[in-house]
Amino acid sequence: MGSAFSLPHTHRLLIGDLSTLPEQEQKLFNLSKYVLDLKNEKIGTVSPDLSIKIVALDEKKSDEIEQKKCAESHVTINSVDVSCNAIDLETSDNENLNDVISLFYLLVTNKPYYFSQTFSQWKSFTDFSILLPLMCCQGEKRKIYIQPVDSFPSFITEAEFNINSYGGSFDFFGLLKAMMDIYFEGMTVNLLPNIDVMQSKWKIKSRLHHKTQKKQYFVQDFYKSLQKSMPSDGRCIMGISWTDLYPTEKLNFVLGEANYGTMSGIFCFGRYEPKFYDPDTHRDITEINGKLMWRILKVLTHETCHLFGLQHCWYFQCAMNESNSMQEAASQPIFLCPVCLRKLQHTCGFDVLSRYKKMLPFLRDISEIYPIPEFLHSVKWLKKCIEFIESSANVT
Numbered sequence: 386m387g388s389a390f391s392l393p394h395t396h397r398l399l400i401g402d403l404s405t406l407p408e409q410e411q412k413l414f415n416l417s418k419y420v421l422d423l424k425n426e427k428i429g430t431v432s433p434d435l436s437i438k439i440v441a442l443d444e445k446k447s448d449e450i451e452q453k454k455c456a457e458s459h460v461t462i463n464s465v466d467v468s469c470n471a472i473d474l475e476t477s478d479n480e481n482l483n484d485v486i487s488l489f490y491l492l493v494t495n496k497p498y499y500f501s502q503t504f505s506q507w508k509s510f511t512d513f514s515i516l517l518p519l520m521c522c523q524g525e526k527r528k529i530y531i532q533p534v535d536s537f538p539s540f541i542t543e544a545e546f547n548i549n550s551y552g553g554s555f556d557f558f559g560l561l562k563a564m565m566d567i568y569f570e571g572m573t574v575n576l577l578p579n580i581d582v583m584q585s586k587w588k589i590k591s592r593l594h595h596k597t598q599k600k601q602y603f604v605q606d607f608y609k610s611l612q613k614s615m616p617s618d619g620r621c622i623m624g625i626s627w628t629d630l631y632p633t634e635k636l637n638f639v640l641g642e643a644n645y646g647t648m649s650g651i652f653c654f655g656r657y658e659p660k661f662y663d664p665d666t667h668r669d670i671t672e673i674n675g676k677l678m679w680r681i682l683k684v685l686t687h688e689t690c691h692l693f694g695l696q697h698c699w700y701f702q703c704a705m706n707e708s709n710s711m712q713e714a715a716s717q718p719i720f721l722c723p724v725c726l727r728k729l730q731h732t733c734g735f736d737v738l739s740r741y742k743k744m745l746p747f748l749r750d751i752s753e754i755y756p757i758p759e760f761l762h763s764v765k766w767l768k769k770c771i772e773f774i775e776s777s778a779n780v781t
């Protein structure tokens with residue numbers, strides 16, 4: 386490519402030093418190089434709703450991509466069509482759920498690579514905030530607390546899930562804890578007893594939504610209270626509420642928010658988004674179905690990642706993509722892209738392959754309970770990713 390963006394030093398800024406990692410892991414993390422190759426200043430403006438499919442490479446495909454990259458290096462500016470032809474662009478809809486070849490879809494923007502949070506930016510940010518408590522002689526905190534807020538309907542509290550690959554039967558919150566155990570492997574995840582906002586000393590503003598007449602809590606009021614109720618060995622705390630949340634007086638609703646300063650966040654899942662409120666079809670959720678379970682697991686892990694200092698990702702289709710609607714949130718993958726995964730791994734210290742190997746049977750069991758495309762695709766993705774990591778394919 387010949388661009389300053391593709392120098393090894395730049396790759397280190399993007400993904401950190403990989404030299405101490407097992408070779409197999411390096412291969413996965415090295416897929417991040419495509420970001421540098423494609424964020425070449427010569428590419429120019431490309432429609433952001435297009436993405437590039439990064440495939441698990443065998444040698445033949447590797448050659449094809451090399452050729453395409455060569456073709457792309459001749460592109461000058463504002464050459465959307467040329468870029469499309471040269472780099473095999475595809476629209477990033479979810480029609481391709483059955484396509485198991487692709488591992489990551491590169492998001493193409495004309496922004497420089499450091500527009501999105503690089504590994505180095507993330508590290509300086511988190512190192513600085515970790516430094517202060519360490520100076521007060523506190524050890525590194527490695528516990529994540531989950532705090533259920535207020536009561537939940539009986540179809541939630543009485544639900545049971547058979548996850549045989551992970552030790553048998555779980556109730557709803559046990560299932561969430563198990564998912565968190567795997568996703569944040571290396572941390573300890575603890576579930577706190579429910580807290581009743583009215584009976585507690587928490588001062589949380591609430592309102593009745595003007596259309597639905599449903600109670601909503603002001604999300605930002607939770608941060609300090611959650612922080613205070615977190616046991617002293619906690620790194621972060623994530624609240625879960627059935628009751629709706631709202632972010633500002635003017636806005637209708639928010640799915641969830643996390644606040645790094647207080648290491649606390651909260652999300653809700655009780656109702657449909659009032660933005661889509663339709664008096665004829667609107668109804669409260671009365672059962673846990675696949676879509677709901679997918680949304681819960683997605684939002685829970687996404688918001689918790691924010692508490693590990695991860696910002697929104699603009700590199701790949703990734704669990705850390707920003708979402709502005711329920712549909713957008715649901716359409717994003719539950720897996721982190723190489724750059725975001727590297728940040729989480731740096732803190733949690735997990736082995737990438739063994740984490741994926743734990744996640745696979747767990748999500749397969751969930752996909753048997755809820756055989757929706759999102760879970761089925763996730764299982765296929767994990768299989769393909771594990772296969773790629775264990776194969777002799779080389780991407781460098």
Ligand SMILES: [Zn+2]
Nearest residue numbers: 687691697707
């Ligand atoms: Zn977010």
Ligand SMILES: [Zn+2]
Nearest residue numbers: 698703722725
């Ligand atoms: Zn990412």
